[in-house]
Amino acid sequence: MKASRDFTAVINWILDNLCPPILRDCYPLMFPIYWIAGGKHTSELLRYKDLYPFLSETEYAKYYDYASKTRLAERPTDLNKVGLQFILSNASGSCLDAGCGRGYVAKRLAEAGHTVSGVDIVPPKNYSPESDGYTFVSGSLDALPFPDGSFETVTCTHVLEHVPDMDAAVSELLRVTKKRLLIVLPRQREYRYTADLHIRFFPYEYNVRAALPVSARNARIFMVGSDWGILIDRETS
Numbered sequence: 001m002k003a004s005r006d007f008t009a010v011i012n013w014i015l016d017n018l019c020p021p022i023l024r025d026c027y028p029l030m031f032p033i034y035w036i037a038g039g040k041h042t043s044e045l046l047r048y049k050d051l052y053p054f055l056s057e058t059e060y061a062k063y064y065d066y067a068s069k070t071r072l073a074e075r076p077t078d079l080n081k082v083g084l085q086f087i088l089s090n091a092s093g094s095c096l097d098a099g100c101g102r103g104y105v106a107k108r109l110a111e112a113g114h115t116v117s118g119v120d121i122v123p124p125k126n127y128s129p130e131s132d133g134y135t136f137v138s139g140s141l142d143a144l145p146f147p148d149g150s151f152e153t154v155t156c157t158h159v160l161e162h163v164p165d166m167d168a169a170v171s172e173l174l175r176v177t178k179k180r181l182l183i184v185l186p187r188q189r190e191y192r193y194t195a196d197l198h199i200r201f202f203p204y205e206y207n208v209r210a211a212l213p214v215s216a217r218n219a220r221i222f223m224v225g226s227d228w229g230i231l232i233d234r235e236t237s
Contacts, residue, residue: 002205004075004080004083004124005029005077005078005079005080005083005226006034006071006080006225006226008037009080009226012188014038014228015172015191016188016191016203017031018188022065022188023120024187024191024193024195025191025192025193027046027193029088029185030046030116030193031193034046034193034194034195037069037070037071037072037195038070038071038072038131038195039070039071039203041066041067041069041070041124042071043192043195044063044066044197045063045066045067045070045195045196046193046197048063048197048198049192049194050192052199054129054192055103056198056226059092063092064197067196067197069153070195071204072163072196072204076101076102076104077101077104077105077157078157078158079104079105079157079158079184079227080224080225080226081225082224082225082227083157083184083224083225083227083229084105084108084221085110085224086182086184086224086229087105087109087116087155087157087182087184088109089152090107090153090182090231091112091114091180092110092114092119092152092153092180093114093151093152093153093181094115094116094145094150094151094152094156094174094180095114095115095116095117095118095151095152095153095154095155095177096116096117096119096150096154096158097109097117097118097134097156098119098141098144098154098155098159098173099119099120099141099157099158099159100118100119100120100124100136100158101120101158101159102124102125102127103122103124103132103134104157105155105157106132106133106134107132107133107134108120109119109134109155109223110132110133111133112133114153115178116133116134116135116136116177117133117134117136117137117146117151118134118136118137119136119139119144119145119146120136120138120139121133121138121139121140122138123136123138124136124223132215140174141156141159141160141163141169141172142165142168142169144172144173144175144176146176147176148175148176149176149177149178150176150178151176151177151178151181151191152178152179152180153177153180153181153182154173154175154176154180154182155181155182155183156181156183156184157180157182157184158184158185158186160183160185160200160211160225161185161186161188161198161199161200161201161202162197162198163200164198164199165197165212166211166212167175167212167213170183170212170215170216171212171213171215172198174213174215174216174232174234177232178233178234179233179234179235180230180231180232180233180234180235181230181231181232181234182230182231183225183228183229183230183232184224184227184228184229184230185202185208185227185230186198186202186225186226186227186228187202187203187223187227187228188201188202188203189201189203197205198227202228205221205228208221208230211219214228215230217229218232218233219232220232221232
């Protein structure tokens with residue numbers, strides 16, 4: 001089931017805004033709803049937020065392996081159409097897609113004529129530099145393997161809601177950015193049971209601003225469909 005982000009955003013909005021919290025945080029009710037997305041790993045995914053602070057690196061990786069086998073993982077990107085347009089219309093020059101995941105954004109940037117690198121902890125499945133059009137480098141957001149100002153544009157979409165230290169991650173993204181940093185975050189309320197592994201939630205703009213480091217306080221924040229689009233211009237900071 002390759003449900004698009006635009007479709008699942010409607011389902012999430014209904015659950016977050018029309019379902020009372022006493023029901024929204026009810027495991028017996030949420031399990032069958034999220035089983036549609038999570039399949040046989042639903043019970044493990046729904047327990048993630050409770051267990052996250054106590055997980056070892058090996059256990060942490062195990063949960064992301066579970067997530068990679070869900071029905072939602074079959075879709076090519078977590079971006080909605082407006083979010084993708086936000087990225088493509090604001091990118092220029094050499095680009096880095098940080099937390100490139102399945103490589104969707106990196107490939108779209110390459111198709112638009114940019115020189116593109118992608119960085120993530122593990123390479124995208126079936127990655128080929130010749131057919132995908134971008135260069136993959138293994139690395140993490142809190143220690144990007146690039147010199148200062150290496151890329152005119154850095155993109156990071158649907159990644160920062162997963163990181164323990166957002167301040168450090170954004171500071172590192174800014175370090176390798178020469179001109180412009182583009183971030184997309186899900187506009188999502190915090191509830192105990194969700195079909196994802198998010199540990200940060202941004203229902204309102206002030207949640208986004210409060211999570212950004214001081215060096216990113218000049219950010220411009222937009223609503224891009226069901227998400228937040230963040231533009232940080234290094235040339236004016």
